[in-house]
Amino acid sequence: MRYVGQEHAVTVELPGRFFAEKDRDAIKRRFDEVHAIRYGTSAPKEPADLVSLRTTVLGRMRKPPRHTVHEGKSEPPKEALRTTKEVFFRGHGFMPTPVFKRPALQSGNCVNGPALIEEHASTTVVHPGDVMTVDGFGNLQIQIGSDRK
């Protein structure tokens, strides 16, 4: 919550009964108190905003499944290779560089840099001289062999 016009908000813990009793004044009073505790001042005459509501719920959930990838060979499967393109590396200039799709890589696959590993929201760069292997959980483990620190 915050006073109307302020930018930053403070988190105010509100008991469920304030909502059950539709007690708006109690919500505002609790905010004034929290503001005074947090900053040493409050402005009870000023109106306030509710910026966001968060609920805490307790319960038992199913264990999330473990993510594993299929066992493969040292050579990545053909369908994992998207293309090969020219990429600039400092100290090497432009080099033909394979581009792999990360979801298609398999456990045990091994790629010598240079290479790019693409996925939905990120790209991993394997520099020339580096060696990347895929482990059983799909992690990319890169052994730095290049002179780039």
Next chain:
Amino acid sequence: MSTPDAKAHAVDPVTVEVIRNGLLAVTEEMKTNLTRTAYNLIIYEALDFTVGLFTANGDTVSIGLGLPMFIRGMSETVKAKIKHYGLDGIKPGDILVTNDAYTTGSHLNHFTFTMPVFHKREIIAFTCCMAHWLDVGGTLGQVTTDIYSEGIQIPIVKYQRDGVVNQELVDIIAMNVRLHEKAMGDLRAQITAVTTGERRFLELVERYGKDAVLGSIAQIMDQSEAVARANTRSIPDGIYEAESFMDDDGFEIGKKVPIRVRVEKRGDEMTIDLSEVSRQVRGFYNSGVTTGIACAQVAFKCLTTATDYPVNDGSFRNLKVIMPMGRVISAERPYPMRVWMTYPMTVIDTVFKALAPAIPDRTIAGHHADLVFPNIHGIHPAEGKLFIVGIGPLGGGWGAKKNEDGVSVTVCINDGDTHNSPSEQLEAKYPVLVERYSIREDSSGAGRTRGGLGAEMVVQALSPFSLTTRIDRMHCKPWGLEGGGEATGNSVGIRRSGKWEIDLPNAKVFNVRLGRGDAYMMQSGGGGGFGDPLERDPELVAEDVREGYVSPAIALGVYGVVLTMGGEVDVVATQARRMGKGPVRAEDEAFEVIPG
């Protein structure tokens, strides 16, 4: 220190260090609580404020910047308040306020609140908070010609007496400022800051005892003085002078305003004489004497104890400043002060320039030296109400140092810790579209180490608004040192009905009306270079070209670096070119631009 027990100084060094950090924590928390409770973007995003902790005399103990240029103004404002009421006239539960420009040394937007810290019925310290209000009345957007056209003036008065707010005063202020809801919110945030400081300082006193805290403060100041003296001694004795210029005062376009400084260094003392800085000017570029002295102190701190200790008044005991009244940085009532912050930055750079021959490894070439901070106002289409916003500071290039390139797109020296206005915030809150915010290629001064790069921002109006810029140093560009090149200056462009107007006579436009789809462009200057550009490591030049900082044409013409199609240095060709040619300016060369 005022209290005799503080003179004992008999505090062990471990406790002194704990208290030193405790004092910093006090001002840091004042800062945090101010920004967390503030109502306007200039405070909570741009951080245009300063908070501080002062002795019972008003000397600076710890200061949370904010604005480096306020290191003197805040302490002098506290001292003026003490003088006005006398220590006896200030009671527990009082909070004092003023925005008097000739006291703070800056513009009327800087409402400054001060709270005494009492311990057993004795004042042992003061906390103080200055913050920039969006509007304080006065002419909107135009150039002002005296202080009365710049808004409401509040002399030194009590905002709060014995814990009771002077509501009549608050009502007078509220009626005289635009956007008073925001102003009153910011006022409350400032009260939060000074009360936070009072509470935390008293906690330190309760925990370690008054004598330990005040004794530590005395020791901390003595330590700052000792380092300042030792480092001053290492500067060769002598008299050093330099001169630079401002574009104009906003009235007489083309009439340059001179800034001359004289520095005398003897033993472990330095005198900075600012008598030859221009007389006060007609336009609003004046600042008060406390800012004039701050110019010298900021430069001195940078040159002697830049990173040794945080600012306190011990740092300046071996500095004498000669600052007669009536100069552009020591203006008298009723000279206008609204853009107080611009000229002092060039004064500081000129002190660095003066000392460059003596201590080339400790100075820096000229920087863009302007906030590059356009102000716009109009009617908000969604709210149907007036909005006022400053978009910036843009950030620009800083000068190169002997062994280091200048930093790029970084806020100018007046504003130290302040930030730019994030495009996302601007677009969410105001009817603007940020079309571009980028680094300006080739804006830096060339050199063995090059200056930092300036920025370029293009902002489109989504509904009509009026634009005012008060930018200087378009023609008087940031200078290089020891053969380093000058950088580009600051400039403004306007796009109306799809047509750009970019060759304006200066970088100042007052209340230019932009319609929907029109836009303005701000360009900040770069920083000057240091040393001969032909001595710059060719690999660094190739890297600059790859990063888009330097064009291939300048790499070849100014730096003498020949690049291959792939952007690599052609070592043999570069050597031949550099041997065959002395330093050349970009304009003198017919470029053969290598593609790629």
